[in-house]
Amino acid sequence: MTLVRVIARPLIASSFVFSGVERLRNTSATATQLAPVLKTVAKAVPSAAAITGNEKQVAQLLGATQVGAGLLLAIGRFSRLAATLLAVTAAVNTLADFNAADSSTPEARKTRRSQLLKNLSLIGAVLLAAVDTNGRPGIVWRAEHFATGARKNAVGISKDARKQLKKADSAVRRTAADVVGS
Structure with a gap:
């Protein structure tokens, strides 16, 4: 593994691990944020209603997935699978955070936009990690x-x-x- 990968993977993963831990600590707040996104998913995919009906369980699953996949990415094990899982969870979290963010003042909209761009950048980073073959075919x-x-x-x-x-x-x-x- 190159020096760049040794440094970059843990740096990318750290944000997801800490975010996952926070989501696990504050499951009810996360569930509240996820509710609108899960309702939209349930409308679009009616067969997913059984899964999307329990926001708290989905919040725990997202948090645990972020912690587990983040740790796997950080240590370089199953890094492509871990990065793919992180991209999916980050997309869901980005939607939930963007919908829940305050947009009543210009300063709040600026902060909301900044958070959105940060989250999109993280998604881009894990997508790059998902296709990285580590120099092997x-x-x-x-x-x-x-x-x-x-x-x-x-x-x-x-x-x-x-x-x-x-x-x-x-x-x-x-x-x-x-x-x-x-």
């Missing part, structure tokens, strides 16, 4: 490379097999000619 590249190699090997085997068949054919013909005497 990803699964898609490996599968394509394996398939290409298998095709080349199959073509090579068939060429070799044809050459061997031609050699065997000419050896049989020579032997037959020697036996028959022609």
Whole structure:
């Protein structure tokens, strides 16, 4: 792992871990913030109503996911999966925070906008971490490379097999000619 990754991943993850801990400590406040977002999700996806109906449980799940995924990202384990989970939870939290923020005064709107941009920047950072392969090829590249190699090997085997068949054919013909005497 490069020095940049060693430093950057814990820095990105720290915000999510602390946010997750705060959400777990203040589950009822988080649930109140999440209620409008969850109602919108329930309207858009009626089958999710069972999940979105319990705001407090969703708040606990979001907080725990942020803590767990943040720690995994910080230590570099399952970092792509952890970053993807953090991007999803950050998007939900960004919507909830933006809807709950005060926008009655110009100063409050400025603060709301600043928080929105900070949250969007964090989402961008974890999206970059989600596609970072740490200098190693990803699964898609490996599968394509394996398939290409298998095709080349199959073509090579068939060429070799044809050459061997031609050699065997000419050896049989020579032997037959020697036996028959022609």
